Amino acid sequence: MSVRKRSWRTQKGELKEAWVVDYADQHGKRHLKTFARKRDADAHHARVAVDVSAGTHTADSRSATVIEAGRLWIESGEAAKLERSTLEQYRRHLDLHIAPRIGKVKLAQLTAPKVRAFEDQLRADRSPAMVRKILVSLSAILGDAQERGLVAQNVARGLRARRPRGKERHADRRQKGRLKVGVDIPTPDEIRAVIAHLEGRWRPMLLTVIFTGLRMSELRGLRWADVDLKRSEIHVRQRADRWRMIGRPKSEAGERTIPLPPMVVNALREWKLVCPKGELDLAFPNGAGRVEDSSNIVQRAWIPTQIAAGVTRHGGAKYPGLHALRHFYASWCINRRVDGGLELPLKLVQSRLGHASIQMTADRYGHLFPSGDDGAELAAAEKSLLG
Numbered sequence: 001m002s003v004r005k006r007s008w009r010t011q012k013g014e015l016k017e018a019w020v021v022d023y024a025d026q027h028g029k030r031h032l033k034t035f036a037r038k039r040d041a042d043a044h045h046a047r048v049a050v051d052v053s054a055g056t057h058t059a060d061s062r063s064a065t066v067i068e069a070g071r072l073w074i075e076s077g078e079a080a081k082l083e084r085s086t087l088e089q090y091r092r093h094l095d096l097h098i099a100p101r102i103g104k105v106k107l108a109q110l111t112a113p114k115v116r117a118f119e120d121q122l123r124a125d126r127s128p129a130m131v132r133k134i135l136v137s138l139s140a141i142l143g144d145a146q147e148r149g150l151v152a153q154n155v156a157r158g159l160r161a162r163r164p165r166g167k168e169r170h171a172d173r174r175q176k177g178r179l180k181v182g183v184d185i186p187t188p189d190e191i192r193a194v195i196a197h198l199e200g201r202w203r204p205m206l207l208t209v210i211f212t213g214l215r216m217s218e219l220r221g222l223r224w225a226d227v228d229l230k231r232s233e234i235h236v237r238q239r240a241d242r243w244r245m246i247g248r249p250k251s252e253a254g255e256r257t258i259p260l261p262p263m264v265v266n267a268l269r270e271w272k273l274v275c276p277k278g279e280l281d282l283a284f285p286n287g288a289g290r291v292e293d294s295s296n297i298v299q300r301a302w303i304p305t306q307i308a309a310g311v312t313r314h315g316g317a318k319y320p321g322l323h324a325l326r327h328f329y330a331s332w333c334i335n336r337r338v339d340g341g342l343e344l345p346l347k348l349v350q351s352r353l354g355h356a357s358i359q360m361t362a363d364r365y366g367h368l369f370p371s372g373d374d375g376a377e378l379a380a381a382e383k384s385l386l387g
Contacts, residue, residue, distance in 0.1 A: 001049060003041045006034070021045050066110065066138075067103035069145040070094040076144060083250070085241050093137040097122065107142070107151035115156050178367050185327040186311065186319060193309035202301035204264075204271035205284045208234075209322060212258045213329030213353055215239070216294050216322055221246055222283045229269055232260045236354060244291035246280065254354040298322055326353070330365045 001024070007017050019041035021033045035041040064072075074094065077087050102110065102118050115138070122131045139156040146154050179185055186194070191210060198206055209219055212234060221240035228234070236256050239249055249255050260268075268283070278289020286292045298321065306317040319325075330353060333344045344352070346369070350361040 001045065003038070003045050005038075064107055064145065064150045065103065066105050066107060066141065067094070067099045069107055069150055070098060070103070070141045072148065073141045073144040083241065083247060084243055084245060089133075090137055090140075093134050094141070097126075097134045098138055098141075107145055110142075110151075110155060112155045179327055179364065181331060181368075184319075184324065185331050186324055188332075190309070190311045190318070191328060193311060194305055197305055197309040201271070202297075202305065204267040205297070206301060206305065206325070207264050207267050208260075208284075209325045210328065211261050211264050213326045213333075214258075215326065215354075216297070217241060218249070218254070218354075219284060219322075220244075220282075220292055220294065220297075223281045224272065224275075224283050225281055227268060227272075227283055229265055229272075232262070232265050233257050234260060240291045242294065244293075246291070249354065251354075251356045253351075253356045256351060256354050258352055294322075327365075329353075330361075331368050334365060334368045335370065 002022050004020055004022065005017060006020050007015065009015055019035045019038045021035070021041050022030070024030050033041075071094075074087065074090055077090060101121060102114070105114070115135075118138075119131065119135060122134060126134075135156060139154060142151060142154040142156050145151045181187055182190075195207070195210070205219065208214065208222075214222070214236070217239040218236050221238045222234065222236075223238065226235040226237050234257070236249060236254060236258065238246055239254070240246055272283075275283065276285050276287055276289045278285050280290065282289065282291065284292055286296070302322050302325075303317040303320070306312065306319065311318045330349060333349050333352060346361060346366070347358060349365065350358045353361060355361045355364075
């Protein structure tokens with residue numbers, strides 16, 4: 001490994017000089033890199049010597065750009081038959097966030113400081129949650145490139161390992177704020193008004209969401225074979241994505257059994273007699289028996305029903321998305337004691353909602369649990385203490 005001066009004359013007779021770093025990498029392959037200044041050549045020589053010794057060097061000539069590595073990564077995901085929605089999310093991360101800023105950078109020239117600078121740029125106008133997702137995608141791109149021999153190390157993985165994720169989660173929660181009843185979650189009075197105005201083919205569907213908390217994809221993919229009207233329960237075993245493709249729930253916890261109250265059982269029993277038939281055996285299909293479009297459910301069912309029931313804000317429906325009913329179901333499970341029922345423990349609420357972890361349920365809905373620390377209880381405790 002050496003740094004040497006190179007001189008030559010152009011066709012016009014002008015004398016030119018440059019500095020050449022001549023070295024062999026850890027695989028024994030020879031490389032040459034030319035610099036205009038000696039100090040730049042010396043700095044490169046020093047870096048290469050350390051990387052070759054550690055076995056982490058990748059020559060620029062063998063290195064792909066970040067965008068090229070990203071496209072290979074997407075193609076590998078397609079070959080592995082990842083869910084279409086997952087691949088679309090990866091493409092958005094690559095095309096909208098990664099490529100515009102560091103897409104043309106050679107992998108061999110991508111360092112931890114450069115990734116950190118990229119992270120700082122993202123934080124200027126993106127949420128902590130989005131920044132975290134983009135960095136996960138970047139780390140996956142570099143990991144895939146490392147396995148292909150395009151780069152010797154994944155500098156993003158080492159950087160992420162040192163980041164204070166807990167603080168990011170707290171910042172995330174501060175940005176979003178807690179879900180509030182009457183703002184994000186329909187109140188019991190609003191739900192009663194909605195139920196009173198449900199009619200037609202949408203009545204059994206929205207009743208099912210209200211009293212089971214199904215996700216939109218799970219509702220659209222629900223089969224009659226998974227509806228047990230005798231036992232008053234449904235089994236979540238599949239879902240329909242935004243492209244109407246049927247697949248299994250995204251996590252193991254998503255496969256679950258949810259009990260049905262009598263009102264829902266009766267509505268489903270009546271609906272089954274007139275439900276459009278199709279090869280997919282769907283409980284809530286469109287008129288042709290195929291997967292219903294999610295926008296139809298929101299625009300033709302959920303929003304008009306709210307307006308008819310007077311559940312409005314600024315002249316329009318108060319809750320724009322159907323997910324508000326999933327929030328209501330969670331709050332209803334947690335606070336059923338108010339309605340004469342039995343308050344469900346956190347673990348059971350997690351199971352009913354199909355959350356992958358109890359922490360997810362606690363972070364999202366934990367504040368809705370009654371504290372039990374009311375004034376009357378404090379007064380009794382004080383009397384007991386002081387006699």
